[in-house]
Amino acid sequence: MELLELTAVQLSEKIKRGETTAVLATKAVLAQIEKTESVYHCYVTVDQEGALKKAEEVQQRIQAGELTGPLAGVPVAVKDNLCTRDLLTTCSSRILENFIPTFSAEAVENLEKAGAVIIGKTNMDEFAMGSTTETSAYGVTRNPRNTEHVPGGSSGGSAAAVAGQECFMALGSDTGGSIRQPASFCGVVGMKPTYGTISRYGLIAYGSSLDQIGPLTKDVRDCATLLEVMASYDPKDSTSVDRRGDIAKKSGYDFTSALVDDVKGMKIGIPRDYFGEGLDGKVREAVLQAADVLREKGAILEEFDLSLVDYAIPAYYTIAAAEASSNLERFDGIKYGYRTAEYDGLHNMYKKTRSEGFGPEVKRRIMLGSFVLSSGYYDAYYLKALRVKALIKKAFDEAFAKYDVILGPAAPTTAPRLGQSLADPIKMYLGDIYTVSVNLAGLPGICLPCGTDSEGLPIGLQLIGDCFSEKKLIQTAYAYERESPYGTKYHI
Numbered sequence: 254m255e256l257l258e259l260t261a262v263q264l265s266e267k268i269k270r271g272e273t274t275a276v277l278a279t280k281a282v283l284a285q286i287e288k289t290e291s292v293y294h295c296y297v298t299v300d301q302e303g304a305l306k307k308a309e310e311v312q313q314r315i316q317a318g319e320l321t322g323p324l325a326g327v328p329v330a331v332k333d334n335l336c337t338r339d340l341l342t343t344c345s346s347r348i349l350e351n352f353i354p355t356f357s358a359e360a361v362e363n364l365e366k367a368g369a370v371i372i373g374k375t376n377m378d379e380f381a382m383g384s385t386t387e388t389s390a391y392g393v394t395r396n397p398r399n400t401e402h403v404p405g406g407s408s409g410g411s412a413a414a415v416a417g418q419e420c421f422m423a424l425g426s427d428t429g430g431s432i433r434q435p436a437s438f439c440g441v442v443g444m445k446p447t448y449g450t451i452s453r454y455g456l457i458a459y460g461s462s463l464d465q466i467g468p469l470t471k472d473v474r475d476c477a478t479l480l481e482v483m484a485s486y487d488p489k490d491s492t493s494v495d496r497r498g499d500i501a502k503k504s505g506y507d508f509t510s511a512l513v514d515d516v517k518g519m520k521i522g523i524p525r526d527y528f529g530e531g532l533d534g535k536v537r538e539a540v541l542q543a544a545d546v547l548r549e550k551g552a553i554l555e556e557f558d559l560s561l562v563d564y565a566i567p568a569y570y571t572i573a574a575a576e577a578s579s580n581l582e583r584f585d586g587i588k589y590g591y592r593t594a595e596y597d598g599l600h601n602m603y604k605k606t607r608s609e610g611f612g613p614e615v616k617r618r619i620m621l622g623s624f625v626l627s628s629g630y631y632d633a634y635y636l637k638a639l640r641v642k643a644l645i646k647k648a649f650d651e652a653f654a655k656y657d658v659i660l661g662p663a664a665p666t667t668a669p670r671l672g673q674s675l676a677d678p679i680k681m682y683l684g685d686i687y688t689v690s691v692n693l694a695g696l697p698g699i700c701l702p703c704g705t706d707s708e709g710l711p712i713g714l715q716l717i718g719d720c721f722s723e724k725k726l727i728q729t730a731y732a733y734e735r736e737s738p739y740g741t742k743y744h745i
């Protein structure tokens with residue numbers, strides 16, 4: 254098997270056995286980037302010199318017996334909204350075109366402690382606002398499965414890098430489906446953990462009550478392993494949840510313990526609301542075939558009404574835009590980032606800097622957020638959206654009183670063609686209909702390949718769990734993947 258075809262866990266095992274080295278793996282990834290990056294454009298920054306230097310250090314520590322973990326020596330890509338010490342971090346925006354952080358995000362620190370090698374920073378929708386990776390200030394990313402199509406977003410660069418063998422695994426962030434939807438479009442595995450499981454320290458915020466860092470990988474084992482390495486309690490993040498102590502037996506950080514091929518007796522709910530109007534026929538067929546596979550393995554499947562699905566999109570975009578307008582006011586040209594060259598006075602400098610630095614989609618959401626938070630509209634829109642959010646959480650609570658896992662599609666269609674979505678922002682927003690509720694309720698969700706359409710584009714199966722039930726999701730996904738022809742060999 255070629256080096257680049259290995260999963261991350263397989264690669265690390267080979268490195269520890271002396272069959273290859275972290276340096277050779279890093280060189281193989283860099284060679285692949287040089288070969289395909291001009292077409293795919295997965296990265297904003299490739300740290301060739303730093304990655305090779307780090308790989309040499311990691312290899313020495315592996316040989317000395319200091320690094321024995323399951324990701325030691327593995328080249329990893331990081332989404333460009335996660336701070337990386339001494340490495341350009343732009344959020345794919347002109348307004349941060351020269352920003353080099355003095356610290357790394359906690360999730361990145363945890364990766365480096367485990368011996369992973371950071372290859373570079375992946376392209377994304379500007380400030381994670383978009384579903385196609387076409388709003389980036391640095392150009393579009395193309396889907397390695399078909400380069401005429403989008404890779405999804407906002408973590409499209411990370412998903413495409415994994416699918417195109419430009420890294421072995423990648424970090425993404427998920428505010429309303431930004432890991433699961435590109436995983437679906439690119440045919441890889443992506444997981445959004447329970448809110449608070451992975452520290453958000455060092456993640457440049459879009460919607461603070463919704464954002465969560467998560468893995469994008471080749472298979473479910475890699476997903477569980479990367480999640481286990483990244484997840485930790487962090488006192489620097491006030492929303493970080495301590496999953497040790499009394500709750501550790503059921504919902505601790507040992508996610509790889511859930512890699513068990515057994516779903517016998519597991520109760521899986523299928524929301525009728527997710528299979529109605531707007532869902533592509535091929536997607537429906539592939540997802541229901543995946544459900545049949547789990548039924549044959551002993552799971553108990555049942556249809557039910559989830560309700561409130563139609564209200565999820567307006568509630569999500571109201572809350573996300575409101576939080577974005579608040580979070581993005583810090584980018585003013587004073588402390589860091591881009592500043593306009595010519596201006597007349599302080600207020601003119603603010604206006605020109607932000608007008609020139611932000612792209613159209615970011616401006617649209619800032620204006621929408623400022624509007625719903627303004628006097629006279631706060632009660633009518635923002636508070637109402639918060640009430641809907643609470644009702645959605647209640648609906649999921651009632652569902653999880655009956656079911657272990659909820660099964661459905663990750664997106665209503667396969668990846669659209671480049672240029673199709675940006676022409677109609679509302680249509681682009683509606684593409685998040687199956688993913689945003691998970692973020693509103695703070696739940697975990699995983700997406701894995703379950704089929705292809707007539708053009709060979711991947712279709713993603715989404716599994717949703719109750720808070721802190723990642724292990725059930727991993728177990729269900731692993732059991733399905735073992736029977737699926739779309740498993741670990743589905744990447745290019």
